[in-house]
Every structure is written in C-alpha cells, then in structure tokens.
Amino acid sequence: GEDVEQSLFLSVREGDSSVINCTYTDSSSTYLYWYKQEPGAGLQLLTYIFSNMDMKQDQRLTVLLNKKDKHLSLRIADTQTGDSAIYFCAESLEQAGTALIFGKGTTLSVSS
Amino acid sequence: EPEVTQTPSHQVTQMGQEVILRCVPISNHLYFYWYRQILGQKVEFLVSFYNNEISEKSEIFDDQFSVERPDGSNFTLKIRSTKLEDSAMYFCASTGTETQYFGPGTRLLVL
Numbered sequence: 001g002e003d004v005e006q007s008l009f010l011s012v013r014e015g016d017s018s019v020i021n022c023t024y025t026d027s028s029s030t031y032l033y034w035y036k037q038e039p040g041a042g043l044q045l046l047t048y049i050f051s052n053m054d055m056k057q058d059q060r061l062t063v064l065l066n067k068k069d070k071h072l073s074l075r076i077a078d079t080q081t082g083d084s085a086i087y088f089c090a091e092s093l094e095q096a097g098t099a100l101i102f103g104k105g106t107t108l109s110v111s112s
Numbered sequence: 113e114p115e116v117t118q119t120p121s122h123q124v125t126q127m128g129q130e131v132i133l134r135c136v137p138i139s140n141h142l143y144f145y146w147y148r149q150i151l152g153q154k155v156e157f158l159v160s161f162y163n164n165e166i167s168e169k170s171e172i173f174d175d176q177f178s179v180e181r182p183d184g185s186n187f188t189l190k191i192r193s194t195k196l197e198d199s200a201m202y203f204c205a206s207t208g209t210e211t212q213y214f215g216p217g218t219r220l221l222v223l
Contacts, residue, residue, distance in 0.1 A: 104154045105154075
C-alpha cells in the first residue's frame with residue numbers, strides 16, 4: 001500500500017540550510033506536500049508540488065522532486081530558530097477530495 | 113485570513129462514553145476531512161465528506177465513527193463508544209479546489 005517515509009530528526013545551526021527528505025511508494029501520486037506543525041498548533045501548509053514538476057521555489061523554501069526515485073526534499077535556506085517545528089511530507093492522488101497520506105514527520109531543531 | 117477552527121481543544125472522557133468533536137471549516141470550502149494522530153505516530157486519514165455524504169473512508173473509520181454536517185457551518189465527528197486506543201489528536205481539514213487546510217486539532221484522552 002501507500003507509504004511515506006521521513007527521517008525523524010534534523011538539527012542545524014541558525015543561518016545554515018536545512019534539507020528534509022521524504023520517500024514515497026505510490027507512483028501514481030499526483031500531488032506532494034510539505035506541512036509544518038509548531039507545538040500545540042495544527043498543520044500549516046508550506047508548499048506543494050505537482051508530480052510533473054521537478055522543482056518549486058517559494059522564498060526560502062525549495063522543493064525538489066525526483067519522480068524516478070520517488071524522493072521529495074524540502075530545503076530551507078537561512079534557517080531561523082522560528083523554523084523549529086515538525087515537518088510532514090504528504091502525498092495524494094488528486095488535489096481535492098482525496099486522502100492525504102502522511103509521513104511520520106521530521107523534527108527540525110535550530111540552534112543559535 | 114480564513115481558517116479552520118475546532119472545539120474543544122482538549123477533551124477527557126471515560127471509556128465507553130460518546131464524544132462529539134466539532135469543526136468549522138473555511139466557509140466557501142466544499143470538501144471536509146477528519147484525520148487523527150496517535151501520539152508519536154503518523155497523521156492518519158479517517159474520512160472525507162462532500163455534498164453531504166461520505167466520499168472516502170479508511171478502515172479506521174468503523175461503525176463507531178460517524179460524521180455529520182448539521183448546519184451550514186459545522187462539521188462533526190462522533191465516536192459512539194470510546195476506547196482507550198481512540199486517544200489521539202483529531203484534525204479537521206477542508207478544501208475548496210486546492211489544498212487541504214487544517215484546524216488546530218482536538219486532543220482526546222480516553223481513560
């Protein structure tokens with residue numbers, strides 16, 4: 001069945017770049033997402049990429065998709081202490097109406 | 113900016129009791145969802161709802177669960193007879209034509 005895997009922890013220093021990786025198994029996934037969860041808060045959509053794209057950039061965020069290897073990454077440039085959170089990778093077959101399949105989340109810790 | 117809201121933020125209940133979790137989706141959205149996250153585990157899909165009926169559900173969403181849109185704004189998840197293993201964070205989400213926007217969650221603790 002569908003599965004999404006992420007590494008559980010990442011620790012970086014403030015000002016460095018962070019790269020959070022994700023692999024998925026369903027080759028028919030159409031949309032891939034990154035959500036951020038701060039302590040006690042809900043899931044905040046950061047960005048998403050359509051499966052026919054290789055890259056998407058949005059300010060400090062860069063998403064890379066390697067569809068052949070079913071590998072998705074999120075790069076955060078100039079990481080700040082406010083970026084400390086759990087980052088979830090998710091996939092779905094369609095943009096609206098279908099379930100998101102989530103990874104377990106990567107806890108990003110940013111030290112000053 | 114419009115957002116999904118959920119009440120209560122926390123609920124403690126006794127095993128076997130019924131609970132109703134409430135959500136107010138973003139007003140012009142058409143699809144509504146419930147997910148849950150057991151502590152330390154993945155966020156799991158429970159059910160999606162469109163045009164006043166369930167459009168998709170997972171195997172977690174058994175006969176103990178039901179969803180309802182009782183009026184034009186609320187979307188509820190009912191657990192008829194709670195079990196210890198229902199303890200989790202429950203997230204509501206809604207979609208217009210694009211991505212799913214999530215509420216802050218209700219933390220349910222079953223004792």
